[in-house]
Amino acid sequence: MAALLPVEDAQARLLALQGALPSNKIAFSECFGCYISDDVIAQRDQPAAPLSAMDGYAIRFVDLPGPWTVIGESAAGAAPDRAVGAGQAMRIFTGAMLPDGADTVIVQEDVAIDGAALTMTGDGPGAHGRHIRARAADFAAGDRLLPAGTRLTPGAIAAAAMSGAGQLAVGRRPRVAILTTGDELVQAGRSLTAGQIPDSNSPMLTAMLAGEPAEVSLPHHARDDRATLAKVLKELARRHDVIVTVGGASVGDHDHVRGALADAGGRIDFWKIAMRPGKPLIAGTIGDTILLGLPGNPSSAYVTAILFLLPLIRHLAGARDPLPAVHQAPLAAPLAAGGTRRDYLRARFSAGQLTPLIGQESSMTLPLAAANALLIREIGAPPRAAGAMADYIVIA
Known part of the structure; x- marks a missing residue:
C-alpha cells in the first residue's frame, strides 16, 4: 500500500499544478479582496506639504507668547496666498497647508481674537512644530507601500489610492465550479424520501468562497454514474479554472471521481493524505483546469477546503502567502x-x-x-x- 502523502507535500504539489492567473488593471471600486500583481510604489509624498493637525493659528514659535496680527486664512484644498512674518499669524484649519514662515500651530482654544489682534489665553503649543503633520509623514515618493501579492483590504486600498495610482493590477479571479456527487443528496429545503439527505456541502463551500477573490458558478450536481460524471467534468473544464468535486473520492463502488477524471482526459497528481478528516483528497488536472476532489462528509469537506481549496484560490489569484497561518x-x-x-x-x-x-x-x-x-x-x-x-x- 502506498504511503499517505504528508499535508505540506500535498499542498505544495497542488499549488505547483498551475501558476498565478494573468493580471489585469481594474478600478479601486472593483478590487476589494483581490491580490495585487505589482508592488505599489508611491508616486507622491503624503502629505505633499506640511499640514495643520488642528483648527487654530499658524505662527512662528519664536514669537510666543504673542501678541500677533492675523493676516489671512488657510483652508484645506488651497495654498496660502502669503507668508507669515514676525509677529504675524494666519487662521488655519485642520488639513490646511502651513504658510511659509510658520512652524507651529496654536489651537484656537488657547487664544482670543479681537479684530485682527490675537492674544494667547491658554497654555500654548508647548513645543516647536506642535500640531503639524510633516511633509511625507505617511510616506514619501518612491516608497514601496504594498508588496506584490498583498490582499487588498479597505485599508490597503486607501493607501494605494493615496499613493497617486488610478488603477491597480490584480490577479484575475479564478472561475470555480462546485460539483457535488451522490444519489442521496437533495438540494437543501426540498422534500426528502427515505435514504436522502440535504446537500449541505454546496452552500457551505459557496459561503467559504464568498470571502475569496473567486467567481463561483451555480453549484452543479451529478449522480453516481461514471459516464455522466466524466461528461460533466469535461464540460465544466472548458469554462472554469478550478473544479471542486465533493464526494466520490474514496474507494467504494459508487466513488467515481478518479475514474471519471481519467475518462474526461484528465490525470491524477495525488490521492490520499495523511490527515484526519480528509484522507481521500484527490488533486488532478483536465487540460489547464485543476480538479480538487474533496471528501463528501461535511467536516472532511470543510477541513480540506480550509487546507487546500482556499489556498489554491488565493495562489491562483496571486497571493504572496496563500497557506493558512498557524x-x-x-x-x-x-x-x-x-x-x-x-x-x-x-x-x-x-x-x-x-x-x-x-x-x-x-x-x-x-x-x-x-x-x-x-x-x-x-x-x-x-x-x-x-x-x-x-x-x-x-x-x-
Missing part, C-alpha cells in the same frame, strides 16, 4: 495522543485557550457551527495536559 495557544483540557494521521480537530478558541469540541466524526455538521479553530495534533504526538501549548488555525 498559531499557538494553551489547551483548556487534556488532549489524547495522536495516531497515524495528523488530526485537525474542530475546536473553540476563547479566553486565550483552545477547547476541542465534542463530536469529531467527519459526518457531523453541528460542531462546525461552533468551531472557530482547527486544533492540530501531529502524528504520534504524546498526550498533553491542560495548559500545554498547541498549534491551531483560525477558521472563523
Whole structure:
C-alpha cells in the first residue's frame, strides 16, 4: 500500500499544478479582496506639504507668547496666498497647508481674537512644530507601500489610492465550479424520501468562497454514474479554472471521481493524505483546469477546503502567502495522543485557550457551527495536559 502523502507535500504539489492567473488593471471600486500583481510604489509624498493637525493659528514659535496680527486664512484644498512674518499669524484649519514662515500651530482654544489682534489665553503649543503633520509623514515618493501579492483590504486600498495610482493590477479571479456527487443528496429545503439527505456541502463551500477573490458558478450536481460524471467534468473544464468535486473520492463502488477524471482526459497528481478528516483528497488536472476532489462528509469537506481549496484560490489569484497561518495557544483540557494521521480537530478558541469540541466524526455538521479553530495534533504526538501549548488555525 502506498504511503499517505504528508499535508505540506500535498499542498505544495497542488499549488505547483498551475501558476498565478494573468493580471489585469481594474478600478479601486472593483478590487476589494483581490491580490495585487505589482508592488505599489508611491508616486507622491503624503502629505505633499506640511499640514495643520488642528483648527487654530499658524505662527512662528519664536514669537510666543504673542501678541500677533492675523493676516489671512488657510483652508484645506488651497495654498496660502502669503507668508507669515514676525509677529504675524494666519487662521488655519485642520488639513490646511502651513504658510511659509510658520512652524507651529496654536489651537484656537488657547487664544482670543479681537479684530485682527490675537492674544494667547491658554497654555500654548508647548513645543516647536506642535500640531503639524510633516511633509511625507505617511510616506514619501518612491516608497514601496504594498508588496506584490498583498490582499487588498479597505485599508490597503486607501493607501494605494493615496499613493497617486488610478488603477491597480490584480490577479484575475479564478472561475470555480462546485460539483457535488451522490444519489442521496437533495438540494437543501426540498422534500426528502427515505435514504436522502440535504446537500449541505454546496452552500457551505459557496459561503467559504464568498470571502475569496473567486467567481463561483451555480453549484452543479451529478449522480453516481461514471459516464455522466466524466461528461460533466469535461464540460465544466472548458469554462472554469478550478473544479471542486465533493464526494466520490474514496474507494467504494459508487466513488467515481478518479475514474471519471481519467475518462474526461484528465490525470491524477495525488490521492490520499495523511490527515484526519480528509484522507481521500484527490488533486488532478483536465487540460489547464485543476480538479480538487474533496471528501463528501461535511467536516472532511470543510477541513480540506480550509487546507487546500482556499489556498489554491488565493495562489491562483496571486497571493504572496496563500497557506493558512498557524498559531499557538494553551489547551483548556487534556488532549489524547495522536495516531497515524495528523488530526485537525474542530475546536473553540476563547479566553486565550483552545477547547476541542465534542463530536469529531467527519459526518457531523453541528460542531462546525461552533468551531472557530482547527486544533492540530501531529502524528504520534504524546498526550498533553491542560495548559500545554498547541498549534491551531483560525477558521472563523
